[in-house]
Amino acid sequence: MRSIRAAAIGAVTMSLALAASACGGGSPTNSGGSNDSPRTLTYWASNQGASIKVDKKVLQPELDKFEKQTGIKVKLEVVPWSDLLNRILTATTSGQGPDVLNIGNTWSASLQATGALLPWDAKNFDKIGGKDRLVDSALGSTGAQGQDPAAVPLYSMAYALYYNKKMLADAGVSKPPATWDELVAAGKKLSKDGKWGLGAEGANVAENVHHAFVFGKQHGADFFTADGKPDFTSDSAVAAVKQYVDLMAKDKIIAPGNAEYAQNQSLSDFAKGKTAMILWQTASATLKDLGMKDVVWDVAPVPVQSGSPGTGTMVNSMAAGINLAVFKNTDNLDGAIRFVKFMTSDAEQKILNKAYGSIPPVKSAQSDPAFNSPATTVLKDTLAQSAAALPQVADESQFETAVGTAVKELFADAAAGRPVTTASVQAKLEKAQQQMPAK
Incomplete structure (x- = not known):
């Protein structure tokens, strides 16, 4: 005890x-x-x-x-x-x-x-x-x-992709993206004139780890071994986190200011029409509270790497x-x-x-x-x-904090124009793993 x-x-x-x-x-x-x-x-x-x-x-x-x-x-x-x-x-x-x-x-x-x-x-x-x-x-x-x-x-x-129907239509995007390549392509069309394709909350540690987990599952990463030991630095985990942060760092469809966003700030931007899409869990009631009418937005499954959502590597939500x-x-x-x-x-x-x-x-x-x-x-x-389900292990809350903070720091690098590379992502995840309780 x-x-x-x-x-x-x-x-x-x-x-x-x-x-x-x-x-x-x-x-x-x-x-x-x-x-x-x-x-x-x-x-x-x-x-x-x-x-x-x-x-x-x-x-x-x-x-x-x-x-x-x-x-x-x-x-x-x-x-x-x-x-x-x-x-x-x-x-x-x-x-x-x-x-x-x-x-x-x-x-x-x-x-x-x-x-x-x-x-x-x-x-x-x-x-x-x-x-x-x-x-x-x-x-x-x-x-x-x-x-x-x-x-x-x-x-x-569950997480879903919420999107502004008019903004997508005006940009020539005929349907909500089902894959990440489609989302990036749509996001680039939408990121102009002071508006952005996708919202995120880079300072929201829990939000960060949720997305890292989903991208991780799509890349085949589990973040813990079968015996419960942390495994944050595998090639698949690094690739997953980099793909998520690259939505700001490389693809430039997330506003750099989102690196400082905390709870509900990106949802507020979406409700105000400042961003066209957002990855969010169960947003309808909060959007109504923020004054966004139901007819303005719609919802689709979170994108996957290719194909359609399903079991295995097609996991698209925690x-x-x-x-x-x-x-x-x-x-x-x-x-x-x-x-x-x-x-x-x-x-x-x-x-x-x-x-x-x-x-x-x-x-x-x-x-x-x-x-x-x-x-x-x-x-x-x-x-x-x-x-x-996220890993049901005793150190899960520490995992959320350590990896979520690593993603927060990577978003800060991206917002500041510092390179986000495979090596820098791996270094942040290595630091996160070192913070976990010793086994």
Whole structure:
């Protein structure tokens, strides 16, 4: 247990700054003996909407509904992605955290390794209606293989290519690009007169690692060996990261200023018509919040190297999503499990996933017509056919930070006009690998 805790502390001191598809100020929230009463829960929600204000508007009526049904009051804090992982890891080491919390599904195995989260064994799953209610792709990102899940899927998401229909048509691009060569060709036609072909968030560490992972899968890179050791410097991993950064460095279809962009800045540019395309996970609700009308944009699968999206090397998205976890040391375990049951009920799954434009990981909730629009169909098909889970290993959160930061530094080089070469990419990835915990 001591080595696990040391790894978690090490992850905190790496100045994690994950932002997403991806906590700030405020006093420590309660758990482990500091609940106001057994009828109170503290809930850390991740920032899913265009702003924290939007999330509070979405969530508070549902929390009030839960209180009315159960008598349990839920104290809500919406935590920005830039701080969420740090806050969670600090809570796992201090024992002072919330009762219930959202986690990025890619962190499940890392947080599971701290031993702080409630395992979802068959008995606990039965209390919320059973494990078989949940889709397999969502369950694949809930913890290490062979162990009881560390969390329960709450929102499922996938990356897609969002594009401005008029901008593409005006540039003579008759259909959304299906391959990277087609995307680069279209992007060059669109990058003129102060507008750009593609948006990116080069300072968004989590966004960077998601794209590095997808390009990596398309090049045959896994980033970890079969026994869980980091493998960031393979030829395929280097080629994958270089191809992504080259969209700015060589192809010049991403504005150099995007190297400094953080959460939602590139999406805002897309909504304002400054960029014609963006790679994003489940953007429809946020675009609406940003004032972009549905008739302006459309969605297509993320491009692949050649051909069409599919299994194997045709992976074109991570299996993105948000999981709901419970701290084991909560003073109100029964209430926490009841809250998870409430949030994963059919009714709440429909309400919340409609609000965020995500896909319910609960099978029966997906039958709602709201999840059969053309945009959500692309996302559902991607999750079912061509998405892959990020490595479910104990060091996954450190991988996200180290590789995501390497990509951030490479984007900074590209924006400054410094060469981005195979050698420079390999050097950044070598540095990232050296930052991983020793095995």
